[in-house]
Amino acid sequence: MPGWCFVMKSEQRSPMQPDGFTAILDAGTRLQDATAAAEQPKETVSADKQTRNASELQTVLINRKVATLADLSAIDYDRCRQSEAKALGIRVSTLDVAVTKLRPCESPEADDGLEFLKDPDPWPEPVNGNDLLNDLIELFSTYLVLPRHGALVLALWVLHAHGLQAFFHSPRINIKSPEKGSGKTTCLDILAEVCPRALRLDSVTTATLFRLIDTYQPTMLIDEHDSFLRDNEALRGALNSGHRRGGIFPRCVGDDNTVKLFKVFAATVLAGIGDLPGTLVDRSITIDMKRALPDELKARYDSRKINDDLKRKAARWAADALPQLQDADPEVPRQLFNRVADNWRPLFAIAHVLGGSWEQHTRDAAVSLCMGDTDLESAGVSLLEDIKAYFGCNGPQIKSDNLVNHLSSLEHRPWPEWKKGKPITPRQIAVLLKPFRIMSKTIRFGDTTAKGYEKEAFLDAFSRYLGEPSVTPSQSSIDVASRDFGNVTPDSNVTDEKTGIPLVGAGCYAVTDENGGETGKQKRDKEVIEI
Template identity: 40%
Template structure:
């Protein structure tokens, strides 16, 4: 036997064990280093697979790896002794958030409702990502994330986390995942973005990966509340699934308290109140079908559903306040949302159609109209050259608009163009 198995013998089994389960119980008492030294020899000796041994040992290990900062991924929060008033709880959250953060209009109530959503996560079907963005450094993103960390359940700050760690962390601990400095790595990691995007919808929040020595396919759950902070704009697909709070540097006249580590323990009573209110209202939240503001688009309504359910359950002025905040934030961001190339094209086509006569427009005429737009991108679309009829056809194809042809020329039906404009630019 090798030195690893000797470590196992020294740990308490001086003779070859007859009862494998008792021997595994001894293995579970080893330190991580001792276990790594002993596991291969033990598995070989008892003719069991390493993956089976690891799973059995994990079941028997004591759940002792707890931090002492008061809000780790292992924290067990004891619910508040008395019933908690939901309206008062949301007011407390808003006040707490504004103690430490300088925020744009409408943001604090939505952050407060999102924190409640993190506690009531399994009562929802859609989980919007809470996103803090800024144009530059020192705009308060890390402070905002620290406040969310101090108020959320099982919160874990994960800077520069890998996709492999992410899905295992969620599967095992069901944390509130806080991804700071996402601009340093998220843009280039397609797998990571896909996993975060997939975790938006509870029904689809799974990934398949090969696991163990036999590379067996295993399904991992990626359903967990997530918040990100980054400089610049979110990737388009993530932005569509997010409540975006755009932060700015505070002015000299704006003062807030510093968010120190000691505040985490100080805010434990608020976390206990959150745990109690959610425990008392989880069934009502799971069965809720709240009315949505009609001015929000379909995806924005999906993102808002869990927040409106929380507001309705909390009562007081919150049903109106949360809906007004959702509408106000959407209106404030309406001009800032980046447009895809196709939507850019349809937007300019809409202006052309406003003055167009007839039920068709030649492909060449459409090129000429686009290129003539002052300060538009179409005159230098690719390599400094104007957009072509082929490029236009390629951009319009995903929207169900295709050029037609008669004996003389290729053209677009104005009705087809208007239909796409109406669907995708409003």
């Protein structure tokens, strides 16, 4: 066929391919489209896709990290939240919100590692309080070497922790020793077995403390306080605020610094070597422990031998006795006043509800443990008590030497062995009285003069620190501490008018008339009940 020329001689036709010139045009169009597609800038398409992929990958990684953080306990998350937010490039408050959304709930029942911080199941039957308290005393006495009355105080405090909602104050228990190996940690271990929602900590930050208390209301059992507490002013403040019901700890939270008030009222035990800071000592009942001799312990502590029966019985007793505890207004020894009385009042309320001899036992424990406290401030108040009683027996003026002799004869007081086993001196008395702005002076006694004190100089301190109204010099020199003497003939004992027990520091060894002559001799015996 002359005049025809085929361009694609080598093209293999398929049965479905169109014939003739139309096929050639279709092949050319496909080739042009393929060439145009090949000439598109591949780099631009690839960069956009990479950007989208990177963003999606980052979101996936953040979500995975948030999920991991949501599985942490409240304590572990609090420790790492700031560093994790910084690593993820987001605000801490944003991370908090994301983590909170992934948590099942924010309650003690949440599976966050603190599920044990829930109320114990109460004993199914009513519990005899006397038997319960005796069992608790026996528990502490078996595994610990405690000071006199120590087991009773710990047992009463455990019941106070179970009935905490009935009380306005919660005394801190200060378990201290001069050296390690004295049983402090064992004591905390035993308390953890019998206290409600017990949380044992060897260290704690301020932020962790107030968040834990606000969320879980645990019984705080803090060990090794000497390693972190003294130099932490904020932590001391939180523990101080938690001494009374309604105590709060304000803190700014979130990026917008919103003020939040955290509740910090909680039963707390602080164990360590040496003394607590002064403000916490005022809010504490101190249990001094010593290293046990080999034959002093009845048994070695083994947690496997302790079940939760005592904890459940204590929970039941406290629940049943709650109305009585709330209404209780127990008498406390007159020697205990202000914050010291606040510390002991919950224990006296429990003893009052239990009845029987428990009130007397608690009274003996309070007087014994409080009078054994010889820090400077407490010693100064104790000295005022004894001087006030001595003024009541000896008129408005006393000689310094006579006062020293009197104080040194009070066997139940710290003065006979004040420093290094030696009696207190006039100089040491002056040091203790100086904060009260009381100083000795030269006074005329009959035909002679001597260094001494006038009662008028003490009236303001008596009124402020002993809780007694001051009297003017024109009133009788026989004050309230010695009113049971009548004229000048003493009774065999000096007792509190309300409680009927001997007054610590109220004993008078000589009664003199207004001219300073001795007219009688007074001694008192103090009944001691061993616990």
